[in-house]
Amino acid sequence: MIIHLRAAGTSFVLDARGPRPAAVVHWGPDLGDLTDGDLAALAGAAAPAVPPSSLDEPLRLSLLPTxxxxxxxxxxxxxxxxxxxxxxxxxxxxxxxxxxxxxxxxxxxxxxxxxxxxxxxxxxxxxxxxxxxxxxxxxxxxxxxxxxxxxxxxxxxxxxxxxxxxxxxxxxxxxxxxxxxxxxxxxxxxxxxxxxxxxxxxxxxxxxxxxxxxxxxxxxxxxxxxxxxxxxxxxxxxxxxxxxxxxxxxxxxxxxxxxxxxxxxxxxxxxxxxxxxxxxxxxxRARRAPRLPRPVVLNTWEAVYFDHDPDTLARLVDTAAEAGVERFVLDDGWFTGRTDDRRALGDWHVDPDRHPAGLHPLIDRVRRRGMDFGLWVEPEMVSPDSALARDHPDWVLGGPAGPTWRHQRVLDLGHPEAYAYVAGRLRELLTAYPIAFLKWDHNRDLLQHGATHRQTAALYRLLAELRAAFPEVEIESCASGGARIDLGILDLVDRVWTSDTNDPLERQRIQRWTGVLIPPEYLGGHLGAATAHITGRTSALSFRLATALFGSAGIEWDLTTATDAERAAVARWVAEYKRLRPLLHTGTVVRSGGDDDAHFVHGVVAPDGRSALYALVALRAADAALPPPMRLPGLDPERRYTVRPLALGPAARVVQDAPPAWLAAGQVTLPGRVLGEVGLAVPLLTPEQAAVFTVEAV
Structure with a gap:
């Protein structure tokens, strides 16, 4: 039997006439309608010659070559x-x-x-x-x-x-x-x-x-x-x-x-x-899309780290609500004895010293301010300095030997009792509190011979069981940032943490390439402080806002320390994100052709082609005084579109005596074919700046 699978411009032809294992005749561009006779002729024509000093029959590469x-x-x-x-x-x-x-x-x-x-x-x-x-x-x-x-x-x-x-x-x-x-x-x-x-x-x-x-x-x-x-x-x-x-x-x-x-x-x-x-x-998206709209998140990690002072958290809750945040996520530091990253992983009970009444007062405040509540967990890990490790050393993968990583070890989810403990504690937390979201972290490599298959299979089983028991709870996959982003985990989670860095310069590249595989609505991207906590680089607010806009947007900045003008700009940005997310999270992602490390364009085009949003990004100084035009890919070539700049916070920094004429006029209307093939003159952005543009069909 010769089989032809054909869809969406792709053909896959398989020669399964036996008795040898089936061989792929073609995988690639669509071959059109082929009769059985055509397929037989194709398979015959694809059989190669027999070269000297080789097998005495045509080499046939099967799906399982041996x-x-x-x-x-x-x-x-x-x-x-x-x-x-x-x-x-x-x-x-x-x-x-x-x-x-x-x-x-x-x-x-x-x-x-x-x-x-x-x-x-x-x-x-x-x-x-x-x-x-x-x-x-x-x-x-x-x-x-x-x-x-x-x-x-x-x-x-x-x-x-x-x-x-x-x-x-x-x-x-x-x-x-x-x-x-x-x-x-x-x-x-x-x-x-x-x-x-x-x-x-x-x-x-x-x-x-x-x-x-x-x-x-x-x-x-x-x-x-x-x-x-x-x-x-x-x-x-x-x-x-x-x-x-x-x-x-x-x-x-x-x-x-x-x-x-x-x-x-x-x-x-x-x-x-x-x-x-x-x-x-x-x-x-057709297999299992996350629930839309994707909420604006505020995560407490870079805002407070392990400082879970109730008054500090209360002020952050109120400031987040005023900015329009929809989900408040309490990160690491909420459980017994967890005052730094060297202890207490595995002891998944609310710390009575910092939260004497449990998490209820904080969650009540969050919900009164119109937000839902999320919580950080790292269920696959255990600190050597924890009650869990002391009571159950046999639950630690590899035992006490071997190096720690971020001062922690791996909990053996393949051990039935360890698995039952973790599943039980998570069920108790999700039952006791109205938790809408779990940020599920994984902060070290396993480094244990022969344990990976069992551990990964147990993780998948645990996530599937929790989703079945608590279908309204969303889960984010985080692995010290972007170390566990794949289509296996994506079947079981609603969001991935793209990277631990909130530096917009690094994030532009990371989001650009991660988004080749993963749709933007899954990719968590947060607005950080002016000086990035990981790189120490200071970035303009407009660049940070433009970078965090294109994905599942959030904030990881102590807004209580921001100026009134900054908080007002963040609130306007949140409002724009809410307006634009139906486009951002359902549209077609497009990117400029080359991988220019100085300037590039990326955007999202609506499914009906009537609207789009683009960003022009300057990563470093341009190679010419007048950079190439900004081409806008993906538009309907026969439609006419109006392009306008979109202000996100303070204006992007430019060095120019005058802007391009169309920007001075505030807009331009042209056919999609012209915008895609010829493009528009660009503002002369300084390095580490971005300009955002809306595009609407006339």
């Missing part, structure tokens, strides 16, 4: 049988089942009868492909599995790779390289994706950017150890692979046991990197 199939690159499945030392090999296609017009399931078995593998493949109506494997032990004895990946071929025109690295507070740093022979493998061993998560591995035509070029990309929807890899072989094929990174001995299957891989999410775009977002964002 050495016994003639593939000498990285195998799609690896493992062995300790009883006889034999490798996992000899796969054969046993059956094919169509599960609708856009889904198929393949059934494979090992030639020795000891394993069965089912492979699910789905193409969404948005053009997003996803696949995963189900492995079942059907033999005797133990099977040590070390890899089970999804492998997809990528055609020769994709000659350049892009993925990501980073570190705490500087996540999602893109890195490009030519795609040469060999394996480019990005592996994370943090017990979470990590700040250096490869995130989304792209292969594209040389020079692909946000608006141009063909791009193929893969992402692993998993919150534990992973690997994304690209391989180009001298034999000819190039491929992208993704799978859970399993430590030796981490996954040992006994007779009858099963293992299901995480989903690999794969996307092709013929319109550059933005084309990936054009498929991923509506697909994510």
């Amino acid at each position: 050495l016994d199939q003639g593939w000498s690159g990285r195998p799609g499945i690896a493992g062995w049988w300790p009883a006889d030392g034999a490798p996992v090999a000899g796969l054969r296609l046993l059956g094919v089942r169509r599960d609708g017009p856009l889904a198929v399931r393949l059934d494979l078995g090992a030639a020795d009868g000891r394993l069965r593998i089912g492979t699910e493949i789905e193409l969404s109506a948005h053009g997003v492909l996803r696949a995963r494997h189900h492995l079942r032990h059907t033999g005797t004895g133990a099977c040590h599995l070390t890899a089970l990946d999804v492998v997809l071929p990528v055609p020769a025109p994709a000659a350049e790779l892009l993925d990501f690295s980073g570190l705490w507070a500087y996540e999602r740093r893109p890195q490009r390289a030519p795609w040469r022979h060999g394996v480019w493998s990005r592996e994370t061993r943090h017990g979470r994706p990590g700040h250096d998560d490869p995130y989304l591995m792209m292969a594209g035509t040389p020079g692909f950017d946000f608006r141009t070029g063909q791009v193929w990309a893969v992402h692993l929807a998993w919150s534990g150890d992973k690997r994304l890899w690209a391989e180009r072989s001298p034999l000819g094929p190039g491929l992208l692979g993704a799978g859970e990174l399993l430590a030796p001995g981490e996954l040992t299957l006994r007779p009858g046991e099963r293992y299901t891989t995480p989903w690999t999410v794969a996307v092709h775009s013929a319109q550059g990197i933005d084309g990936l977002s054009d498929r991923l964002h509506p697909w994510i």
Whole structure:
């Protein structure tokens, strides 16, 4: 059987005629309507020649390539049988089942009868492909599995790779390289994706950017150890692979046991990197969108840290309400003995010294001022200096040995009693108090051999149980900032904390690249103090406001220390955010073509194309006295639009004797085609400034 899945400009053709494992004939641009005869001819025409000194038959790259199939690159499945030392090999296609017009399931078995593998493949109506494997032990004895990946071929025109690295507070740093022979493998061993998560591995035509070029990309929807890899072989094929990174001995299957891989999410775009977002964002929104509208948050962390003085918090509540905040989140420091980051994690009881009447007085004040209440927790961690660690040392992952990280250890959620304790305490908190939101943190790597799979699976189970028991409670995934942002965790949370830094200069880059995969309504971005607490850089209020606007907006600044003028500007910004969030959180994200590190444009275009919002961002000094025009991508080329500046707080700083004529006039009206292809003259922004513009169809 030759299968053609086709949707949203994407075609996926699979040759499943057996008996060998199915092979991908095509994944990429839409091939149109193809008859069975066309598909058979295509599969035949795709069979390569037989070169000298090679297999005596055409090389056929399957979804699970192995050495016994003639593939000498990285195998799609690896493992062995300790009883006889034999490798996992000899796969054969046993059956094919169509599960609708856009889904198929393949059934494979090992030639020795000891394993069965089912492979699910789905193409969404948005053009997003996803696949995963189900492995079942059907033999005797133990099977040590070390890899089970999804492998997809990528055609020769994709000659350049892009993925990501980073570190705490500087996540999602893109890195490009030519795609040469060999394996480019990005592996994370943090017990979470990590700040250096490869995130989304792209292969594209040389020079692909946000608006141009063909791009193929893969992402692993998993919150534990992973690997994304690209391989180009001298034999000819190039491929992208993704799978859970399993430590030796981490996954040992006994007779009858099963293992299901995480989903690999794969996307092709013929319109550059933005084309990936054009498929991923509506697909994510259709699967499980967060509740709208996304509330304006005030988080207390950078405002008060561990100073939970009731009077201080009361003043902050009142000031937040006056600014129009809708959700007040009490961060770290509320539980017994938690006066700094060196103690008390795991002792999840309200501190009687700082909150003698519990959290009720604070929550009552928050709710009287028209806001709902959120609370910070870090359930997967434990402080060595805590009652929990002293009473239950066997619940600590790895025991007392090994290094601490941020003065804490990991609580073993795979231990049934530890799991029950955490689940019980969270249930008690959510029952005792009207908590609308949990900021769920994870502030260290696991650093424990062979524990990641079990820990991640337990986390997913815990989140799912809490969501079922308390469906009105929203959860934010935070992992010392952006170290756990992936499509696995996104199925279970309503918001992600994009990065611990609130420095707008760093945030512009981080939000730009994180938003390729994740829609803006999930991406928490906060207005911080003038001098950023992490970088020490001082930024203009207008730049901070423009940066925090494009996402799930909030505040992490002690507004009680702000001037009257600053608080008034923040209140106006909150009002503008509330007005604009229907556009910001449902529209199409667009970005200027190149990755210019001096100036760039980003924006959101409404689904009906009638309105849009853009930001012109100056990260550093321009390379010319007159920078290039500001092109506004994504507009309907046949419509006419009026472009106007939007004031957010004080005006952005410029150095110019006169503004562009259209800005002096206050607006300009032009066709969308002209705005996208020619653009508008720009104000001469100084470094670390941003200007925001509204666009409305005439």
